[in-house]
Amino acid sequence: MSELVAKRNIPFGRPIIGDEEKQAVMDVLSGHMFVHGPQSHQFEEDFAAFTNAPAATSVASCTAGLHLAYFYKGIGPGDEVIVPAQTHTATVHAVEFVGATPVFVDAELETGNIDLDQIEAAITERTRAISIVHYLGMPVDMERLMAIANQHDLYVVEDCALAIGTYFKGVHAGLHGDLGTYSFYPVKHMTTAEGGMVISRHKELITKMERQKAFGVDAFVGQRKVPGQYDVTMLGYNYRMNELEAALGVQQIKHMPEFLRIRRANYEALEQGLRDIDEIDLFQSTHGDFQSSYYCLSVVLNDALAKKRVDIIQRLKEKGVGTSIYYPKPVAHLTYYKEKYGYTMDQFPNAARISYQSIALPVGPHLNTEDMAYIVEEFKNTLTEV
Numbered sequence: 436m437s438e439l440v441a442k443r444n445i446p447f448g449r450p451i452i453g454d455e456e457k458q459a460v461m462d463v464l465s466g467h468m469f470v471h472g473p474q475s476h477q478f479e480e481d482f483a484a485f486t487n488a489p490a491a492t493s494v495a496s497c498t499a500g501l502h503l504a505y506f507y508k509g510i511g512p513g514d515e516v517i518v519p520a521q522t523h524t525a526t527v528h529a530v531e532f533v534g535a536t537p538v539f540v541d542a543e544l545e546t547g548n549i550d551l552d553q554i555e556a557a558i559t560e561r562t563r564a565i566s567i568v569h570y571l572g573m574p575v576d577m578e579r580l581m582a583i584a585n586q587h588d589l590y591v592v593e594d595c596a597l598a599i600g601t602y603f604k605g606v607h608a609g610l611h612g613d614l615g616t617y618s619f620y621p622v623k624h625m626t627t628a629e630g631g632m633v634i635s636r637h638k639e640l641i642t643k644m645e646r647q648k649a650f651g652v653d654a655f656v657g658q659r660k661v662p663g664q665y666d667v668t669m670l671g672y673n674y675r676m677n678e679l680e681a682a683l684g685v686q687q688i689k690h691m692p693e694f695l696r697i698r699r700a701n702y703e704a705l706e707q708g709l710r711d712i713d714e715i716d717l718f719q720s721t722h723g724d725f726q727s728s729y730y731c732l733s734v735v736l737n738d739a740l741a742k743k744r745v746d747i748i749q750r751l752k753e754k755g756v757g758t759s760i761y762y763p764k765p766v767a768h769l770t771y772y773k774e775k776y777g778y779t780m781d782q783f784p785n786a787a788r789i790s791y792q793s794i795a796l797p798v799g800p801h802l803n804t805e806d807m808a809y810i811v812e813e814f815k816n817t818l819t820e821v
Protein backbone atom coordinates (compact mmCIF):
# COMPACT_ATOMS: atom_id res chain seq x y z
CA MET A 436 0.00 0.00 0.00
CA SER A 437 2.64 2.51 0.99
CA GLU A 438 4.23 2.31 -2.48
CA LEU A 439 1.03 3.39 -4.10
CA VAL A 440 1.18 6.92 -5.47
CA ALA A 441 -2.22 8.51 -5.05
CA LYS A 442 -3.73 9.49 -8.39
CA ARG A 443 -5.54 12.41 -6.80
CA ASN A 444 -5.25 14.64 -3.78
CA ILE A 445 -8.68 15.20 -2.31
CA PRO A 446 -8.52 17.04 1.02
CA PHE A 447 -11.61 16.83 3.22
CA GLY A 448 -11.86 20.60 3.33
CA ARG A 449 -9.90 23.44 1.78
CA PRO A 450 -10.83 27.13 1.87
CA ILE A 451 -11.11 28.79 -1.52
CA ILE A 452 -9.28 32.09 -1.21
CA GLY A 453 -9.07 34.20 -4.36
CA ASP A 454 -7.37 37.46 -5.28
CA GLU A 455 -10.39 39.43 -4.02
CA GLU A 456 -10.05 37.97 -0.53
CA LYS A 457 -6.31 38.65 -0.47
CA GLN A 458 -6.79 42.22 -1.67
CA ALA A 459 -9.57 42.85 0.85
CA VAL A 460 -7.34 41.74 3.73
CA MET A 461 -4.44 43.84 2.41
CA ASP A 462 -6.72 46.87 2.20
CA VAL A 463 -7.64 46.46 5.87
CA LEU A 464 -3.99 46.06 6.80
CA SER A 465 -3.13 49.21 4.85
CA GLY A 466 -5.73 51.18 6.78
CA HIS A 467 -5.94 51.78 10.48
CA MET A 468 -9.24 50.19 11.52
CA PHE A 469 -8.62 46.62 12.61
CA VAL A 470 -11.71 46.50 14.83
CA HIS A 471 -14.95 48.56 14.86
CA GLY A 472 -14.67 49.25 11.14
CA PRO A 473 -16.95 49.11 8.12
CA GLN A 474 -16.14 45.53 7.09
CA SER A 475 -17.92 43.87 10.00
CA HIS A 476 -21.04 45.96 9.36
CA GLN A 477 -20.93 45.19 5.65
CA PHE A 478 -20.53 41.48 6.36
CA GLU A 479 -23.46 41.52 8.80
CA GLU A 480 -25.62 43.25 6.17
CA ASP A 481 -24.59 40.80 3.47
CA PHE A 482 -25.11 37.75 5.67
CA ALA A 483 -28.53 39.02 6.74
CA ALA A 484 -29.42 39.56 3.07
CA PHE A 485 -28.23 36.07 2.12
CA THR A 486 -30.28 34.37 4.84
CA ASN A 487 -33.15 36.88 4.67
CA ALA A 488 -32.65 37.60 8.37
CA PRO A 489 -34.04 40.84 9.87
CA ALA A 490 -30.78 41.28 11.82
CA ALA A 491 -27.33 39.77 12.21
CA THR A 492 -24.28 40.40 14.37
CA SER A 493 -20.78 39.10 13.74
CA VAL A 494 -18.93 37.34 16.54
CA ALA A 495 -15.51 35.81 17.20
CA SER A 496 -16.72 32.24 16.60
CA CYS A 497 -19.82 30.10 16.58
CA THR A 498 -18.92 29.05 20.11
CA ALA A 499 -18.91 32.71 21.21
CA GLY A 500 -22.35 33.11 19.61
CA LEU A 501 -23.68 30.06 21.44
CA HIS A 502 -22.33 31.36 24.74
CA LEU A 503 -23.99 34.74 24.13
CA ALA A 504 -27.26 32.95 23.32
CA TYR A 505 -27.57 31.66 26.90
CA PHE A 506 -26.00 34.74 28.46
CA TYR A 507 -28.56 36.94 26.71
CA LYS A 508 -31.43 34.87 28.09
CA GLY A 509 -30.02 34.84 31.63
CA ILE A 510 -29.89 31.05 31.70
CA GLY A 511 -27.66 29.81 34.51
CA PRO A 512 -27.17 27.51 37.50
CA GLY A 513 -30.23 25.41 38.29
CA ASP A 514 -31.52 25.62 34.70
CA GLU A 515 -31.53 22.74 32.24
CA VAL A 516 -30.98 22.96 28.51
CA ILE A 517 -31.88 20.10 26.17
CA VAL A 518 -29.03 19.39 23.76
CA PRO A 519 -28.42 16.86 20.98
CA ALA A 520 -26.19 13.92 21.89
CA GLN A 521 -24.78 13.99 18.36
CA THR A 522 -23.05 17.33 17.83
CA HIS A 523 -19.81 19.24 18.26
CA THR A 524 -18.78 19.74 21.86
CA ALA A 525 -19.23 23.52 21.43
CA THR A 526 -23.02 23.13 21.31
CA VAL A 527 -22.90 21.74 24.85
CA HIS A 528 -19.90 23.64 26.24
CA ALA A 529 -21.89 26.84 25.76
CA VAL A 530 -24.48 25.52 28.22
CA GLU A 531 -21.71 24.71 30.70
CA PHE A 532 -20.20 28.20 30.30
CA VAL A 533 -23.26 29.74 31.97
CA GLY A 534 -23.44 27.07 34.69
CA ALA A 535 -26.62 25.43 33.39
CA THR A 536 -27.01 21.65 33.03
CA PRO A 537 -27.11 20.01 29.60
CA VAL A 538 -29.67 17.24 29.19
CA PHE A 539 -28.82 15.03 26.21
CA VAL A 540 -31.32 13.61 23.75
CA ASP A 541 -30.29 10.86 21.34
CA ALA A 542 -30.15 11.22 17.54
CA GLU A 543 -32.49 9.73 14.97
CA LEU A 544 -30.69 7.35 12.62
CA GLU A 545 -32.22 8.66 9.38
CA THR A 546 -30.61 12.12 9.62
CA GLY A 547 -28.42 12.23 12.73
CA ASN A 548 -30.58 15.10 14.00
CA ILE A 549 -32.03 15.20 17.50
CA ASP A 550 -34.82 12.65 17.90
CA LEU A 551 -37.93 14.80 18.26
CA ASP A 552 -39.85 11.86 19.71
CA GLN A 553 -37.55 11.79 22.72
CA ILE A 554 -37.56 15.51 23.61
CA GLU A 555 -40.72 15.71 25.68
CA ALA A 556 -39.54 12.94 28.02
CA ALA A 557 -36.42 15.02 28.75
CA ILE A 558 -38.34 18.19 29.71
CA THR A 559 -38.58 18.93 33.45
CA GLU A 560 -39.74 21.98 35.44
CA ARG A 561 -36.13 23.22 35.24
CA THR A 562 -35.89 23.14 31.44
CA ARG A 563 -35.40 26.65 30.01
CA ALA A 564 -34.20 26.00 26.47
CA ILE A 565 -33.76 23.51 23.66
CA SER A 566 -30.68 23.59 21.49
CA ILE A 567 -30.57 21.72 18.20
CA VAL A 568 -27.95 21.29 15.51
CA HIS A 569 -28.81 20.90 11.84
CA TYR A 570 -26.54 17.88 11.58
CA LEU A 571 -24.35 17.96 8.46
CA GLY A 572 -26.64 20.67 7.12
CA MET A 573 -29.90 18.68 7.07
CA PRO A 574 -32.61 20.76 8.74
CA VAL A 575 -34.38 19.58 11.85
CA ASP A 576 -38.16 19.56 11.42
CA MET A 577 -38.48 23.03 12.95
CA GLU A 578 -42.27 23.01 12.80
CA ARG A 579 -42.45 20.04 15.16
CA LEU A 580 -39.63 21.36 17.31
CA MET A 581 -41.23 24.80 17.71
CA ALA A 582 -44.58 23.20 18.58
CA ILE A 583 -42.87 21.38 21.49
CA ALA A 584 -40.93 24.51 22.50
CA ASN A 585 -43.98 26.75 22.39
CA GLN A 586 -46.07 24.31 24.38
CA HIS A 587 -43.48 24.37 27.18
CA ASP A 588 -42.45 28.03 26.73
CA LEU A 589 -38.83 27.18 25.90
CA TYR A 590 -36.15 29.31 24.24
CA VAL A 591 -34.74 27.70 21.07
CA VAL A 592 -31.09 27.94 20.03
CA GLU A 593 -30.20 26.70 16.55
CA ASP A 594 -26.57 25.67 16.13
CA CYS A 595 -26.16 26.44 12.44
CA ALA A 596 -22.40 25.81 12.21
CA LEU A 597 -22.98 23.48 9.24
CA ALA A 598 -26.12 25.13 7.95
CA ILE A 599 -25.38 28.00 5.57
CA GLY A 600 -27.83 27.20 2.78
CA THR A 601 -30.06 25.02 4.98
CA TYR A 602 -33.77 25.74 4.60
CA PHE A 603 -36.85 24.30 6.25
CA LYS A 604 -40.09 25.17 4.44
CA GLY A 605 -38.21 27.84 2.48
CA VAL A 606 -37.01 29.67 5.60
CA HIS A 607 -33.28 29.72 6.31
CA ALA A 608 -31.92 27.88 9.33
CA GLY A 609 -31.54 30.17 12.34
CA LEU A 610 -34.83 31.99 11.75
CA HIS A 611 -37.22 29.36 13.13
CA GLY A 612 -36.00 29.32 16.73
CA ASP A 613 -35.00 32.37 18.76
CA LEU A 614 -31.59 32.64 17.12
CA GLY A 615 -29.08 30.81 14.94
CA THR A 616 -25.30 30.81 15.27
CA TYR A 617 -22.89 30.24 12.36
CA SER A 618 -19.25 29.24 12.05
CA PHE A 619 -16.66 30.40 9.52
CA TYR A 620 -13.93 28.02 10.64
CA PRO A 621 -11.76 27.05 7.63
CA VAL A 622 -13.49 23.80 6.57
CA LYS A 623 -17.00 25.26 6.81
CA HIS A 624 -19.13 26.41 3.85
CA MET A 625 -17.20 29.69 3.77
CA THR A 626 -14.43 30.99 5.97
CA THR A 627 -13.14 34.05 7.79
CA ALA A 628 -10.29 31.93 9.32
CA GLU A 629 -12.05 32.02 12.71
CA GLY A 630 -15.38 33.73 13.08
CA GLY A 631 -19.10 33.44 13.54
CA MET A 632 -22.44 35.16 13.02
CA VAL A 633 -25.66 35.28 14.99
CA ILE A 634 -28.94 35.85 13.17
CA SER A 635 -32.38 36.18 14.66
CA ARG A 636 -35.96 36.96 13.76
CA HIS A 637 -35.99 39.13 16.93
CA LYS A 638 -34.24 42.42 16.10
CA GLU A 639 -34.03 43.42 19.77
CA LEU A 640 -32.06 40.26 20.57
CA ILE A 641 -29.39 41.24 18.06
CA THR A 642 -29.36 44.86 19.27
CA LYS A 643 -28.62 43.75 22.83
CA MET A 644 -26.12 41.09 21.76
CA GLU A 645 -24.17 43.74 19.83
CA ARG A 646 -23.41 45.27 23.22
CA GLN A 647 -22.97 41.99 25.06
CA LYS A 648 -20.27 40.96 22.61
CA ALA A 649 -18.45 44.25 23.29
CA PHE A 650 -18.07 44.62 27.08
CA GLY A 651 -21.63 45.92 27.53
CA VAL A 652 -20.67 49.47 26.48
CA ASP A 653 -23.44 51.99 25.87
CA ALA A 654 -21.75 53.66 22.88
CA PHE A 655 -19.62 52.05 20.19
CA VAL A 656 -16.45 53.72 18.93
CA GLY A 657 -18.10 55.68 16.09
CA GLN A 658 -20.94 56.85 18.35
CA ARG A 659 -18.90 58.49 21.10
CA LYS A 660 -19.17 62.28 21.32
CA VAL A 661 -15.89 62.50 23.16
CA PRO A 662 -13.31 59.91 22.07
CA GLY A 663 -12.75 57.34 24.78
CA GLN A 664 -15.83 58.34 26.73
CA TYR A 665 -18.47 55.69 27.31
CA ASP A 666 -20.37 53.98 30.10
CA VAL A 667 -20.96 50.28 30.72
CA THR A 668 -24.54 49.40 31.48
CA MET A 669 -24.40 45.60 31.40
CA LEU A 670 -21.94 42.75 31.61
CA GLY A 671 -20.37 41.79 28.28
CA TYR A 672 -17.55 39.82 26.75
CA ASN A 673 -15.03 40.67 24.08
CA TYR A 674 -16.46 38.45 21.35
CA ARG A 675 -16.15 40.82 18.37
CA MET A 676 -15.08 39.77 14.90
CA ASN A 677 -12.11 41.80 13.67
CA GLU A 678 -11.93 43.66 10.36
CA LEU A 679 -9.47 41.26 8.72
CA GLU A 680 -11.88 38.39 9.30
CA ALA A 681 -14.89 40.44 8.27
CA ALA A 682 -13.13 41.54 5.04
CA LEU A 683 -12.73 37.86 4.18
CA GLY A 684 -16.39 37.29 4.99
CA VAL A 685 -17.58 40.10 2.70
CA GLN A 686 -15.77 38.45 -0.22
CA GLN A 687 -16.60 34.85 0.67
CA ILE A 688 -20.34 35.36 1.00
CA LYS A 689 -20.44 36.56 -2.63
CA HIS A 690 -19.40 33.03 -3.64
CA MET A 691 -21.99 31.21 -1.54
CA PRO A 692 -24.53 30.57 -4.33
CA GLU A 693 -21.78 29.02 -6.46
CA PHE A 694 -20.25 27.14 -3.52
CA LEU A 695 -23.65 25.64 -2.67
CA ARG A 696 -24.34 24.70 -6.29
CA ILE A 697 -21.05 22.77 -6.48
CA ARG A 698 -21.64 21.11 -3.10
CA ARG A 699 -25.01 19.88 -4.25
CA ALA A 700 -23.68 18.53 -7.56
CA ASN A 701 -20.81 16.78 -5.76
CA TYR A 702 -23.09 15.36 -3.11
CA GLU A 703 -25.54 14.01 -5.65
CA ALA A 704 -22.77 12.42 -7.70
CA LEU A 705 -21.28 10.79 -4.62
CA GLU A 706 -24.66 9.63 -3.29
CA GLN A 707 -25.53 8.13 -6.66
CA GLY A 708 -22.23 6.23 -6.76
CA LEU A 709 -22.43 4.87 -3.21
CA ARG A 710 -26.14 4.11 -3.07
CA ASP A 711 -25.90 0.48 -4.16
CA ILE A 712 -23.32 -0.59 -1.55
CA ASP A 713 -25.12 -2.95 0.84
CA GLU A 714 -22.69 -2.65 3.74
CA ILE A 715 -23.28 1.07 4.31
CA ASP A 716 -26.20 3.34 5.15
CA LEU A 717 -26.54 6.89 3.85
CA PHE A 718 -28.42 9.66 5.65
CA GLN A 719 -31.53 11.22 4.19
CA SER A 720 -30.80 14.31 2.13
CA THR A 721 -32.85 17.11 0.57
CA HIS A 722 -36.54 16.24 0.09
CA GLY A 723 -39.80 18.17 0.24
CA ASP A 724 -39.59 20.92 2.86
CA PHE A 725 -36.09 19.87 3.91
CA GLN A 726 -33.24 21.57 2.02
CA SER A 727 -29.72 20.50 3.00
CA SER A 728 -26.60 22.64 2.82
CA TYR A 729 -24.59 19.52 1.84
CA TYR A 730 -21.81 19.94 4.35
CA CYS A 731 -20.37 16.47 3.64
CA LEU A 732 -21.58 12.97 2.88
CA SER A 733 -21.26 10.65 5.84
CA VAL A 734 -21.53 6.90 5.32
CA VAL A 735 -22.47 4.66 8.24
CA LEU A 736 -20.68 1.30 8.05
CA ASN A 737 -22.53 -1.86 9.06
CA ASP A 738 -21.42 -3.58 12.27
CA ALA A 739 -18.92 -5.93 10.61
CA LEU A 740 -17.31 -3.23 8.49
CA ALA A 741 -17.22 -0.77 11.40
CA LYS A 742 -14.53 -2.90 13.04
CA LYS A 743 -12.32 -2.06 10.05
CA ARG A 744 -13.08 1.67 10.02
CA VAL A 745 -9.58 2.87 10.86
CA ASP A 746 -8.10 0.58 8.21
CA ILE A 747 -10.58 1.91 5.62
CA ILE A 748 -9.79 5.52 6.54
CA GLN A 749 -6.04 4.88 6.30
CA ARG A 750 -6.33 3.14 2.94
CA LEU A 751 -8.44 5.99 1.60
CA LYS A 752 -5.83 8.45 2.84
CA GLU A 753 -3.09 6.58 0.98
CA LYS A 754 -5.23 6.82 -2.14
CA GLY A 755 -5.44 10.59 -1.65
CA VAL A 756 -8.99 10.70 -0.28
CA GLY A 757 -9.31 12.90 2.80
CA THR A 758 -12.02 11.98 5.30
CA SER A 759 -13.27 13.13 8.67
CA ILE A 760 -15.65 11.97 11.41
CA TYR A 761 -18.71 13.95 12.55
CA TYR A 762 -18.42 13.71 15.48
CA PRO A 763 -15.81 11.44 17.09
CA LYS A 764 -17.98 10.61 20.14
CA PRO A 765 -21.47 11.51 21.29
CA VAL A 766 -20.81 14.55 23.52
CA ALA A 767 -22.00 12.63 26.62
CA HIS A 768 -19.24 10.05 25.96
CA LEU A 769 -16.49 12.68 25.98
CA THR A 770 -14.40 12.37 29.15
CA TYR A 771 -15.40 15.78 30.53
CA TYR A 772 -19.13 15.02 30.33
CA LYS A 773 -18.83 11.35 31.23
CA GLU A 774 -16.90 12.16 34.40
CA LYS A 775 -18.99 15.18 35.36
CA TYR A 776 -22.41 13.57 34.87
CA GLY A 777 -21.62 9.85 35.11
CA TYR A 778 -22.81 8.86 31.65
CA THR A 779 -22.08 5.34 30.43
CA MET A 780 -21.09 4.15 26.97
CA ASP A 781 -24.38 2.30 26.44
CA GLN A 782 -26.35 5.56 26.59
CA PHE A 783 -27.34 7.39 23.38
CA PRO A 784 -27.01 4.31 21.14
CA ASN A 785 -27.99 6.05 17.90
CA ALA A 786 -25.47 8.86 18.36
CA ALA A 787 -22.94 6.18 19.26
CA ARG A 788 -23.65 4.23 16.09
CA ILE A 789 -23.16 7.39 14.02
CA SER A 790 -20.00 8.46 15.87
CA TYR A 791 -18.29 5.08 16.01
CA GLN A 792 -19.34 3.66 12.64
CA SER A 793 -19.31 6.56 10.18
CA ILE A 794 -16.83 8.09 7.79
CA ALA A 795 -17.42 11.59 6.43
CA LEU A 796 -16.51 12.08 2.78
CA PRO A 797 -15.87 15.50 1.23
CA VAL A 798 -18.15 17.32 -1.23
CA GLY A 799 -16.78 20.89 -0.89
CA PRO A 800 -16.40 23.36 -3.76
CA HIS A 801 -12.64 22.68 -3.92
CA LEU A 802 -13.68 19.40 -5.62
CA ASN A 803 -15.50 18.41 -8.79
CA THR A 804 -17.57 15.48 -10.03
CA GLU A 805 -14.45 13.69 -11.33
CA ASP A 806 -13.13 13.75 -7.77
CA MET A 807 -16.45 12.25 -6.67
CA ALA A 808 -16.12 9.44 -9.26
CA TYR A 809 -12.62 8.75 -7.92
CA ILE A 810 -13.89 8.63 -4.31
CA VAL A 811 -16.64 6.18 -5.31
CA GLU A 812 -14.20 3.94 -7.16
CA GLU A 813 -11.61 3.96 -4.40
CA PHE A 814 -14.20 3.53 -1.66
CA LYS A 815 -15.54 0.43 -3.42
CA ASN A 816 -12.02 -0.90 -4.05
CA THR A 817 -11.13 -0.37 -0.41
CA LEU A 818 -14.13 -2.37 0.77
CA THR A 819 -12.92 -5.34 -1.29
CA GLU A 820 -9.42 -5.02 0.23
CA VAL A 821 -10.24 -4.93 3.95
Ligand SMILES: Cc1ncc(COP(=O)(O)O)c(C=O)c1O
Pocket residue numbers: 496497498499522523525526568594596597617618619620630631
Ligand atom coordinates in the same frame (compact mmCIF):
# COMPACT_ATOMS: atom_id res chain seq x y z
C1 LIG B 1 -22.10 21.94 15.16
C2 LIG B 1 -20.97 22.83 15.55
N1 LIG B 1 -21.17 23.80 16.44
C3 LIG B 1 -20.18 24.65 16.81
C4 LIG B 1 -18.93 24.54 16.27
C5 LIG B 1 -17.84 25.48 16.73
O1 LIG B 1 -17.63 26.48 15.77
P1 LIG B 1 -16.47 27.56 15.99
O2 LIG B 1 -15.18 26.85 15.72
O3 LIG B 1 -16.76 28.64 14.97
O4 LIG B 1 -16.58 28.07 17.39
C6 LIG B 1 -18.66 23.55 15.33
C7 LIG B 1 -17.32 23.43 14.74
O5 LIG B 1 -16.99 22.55 14.00
C8 LIG B 1 -19.71 22.67 14.95
O6 LIG B 1 -19.49 21.69 14.07
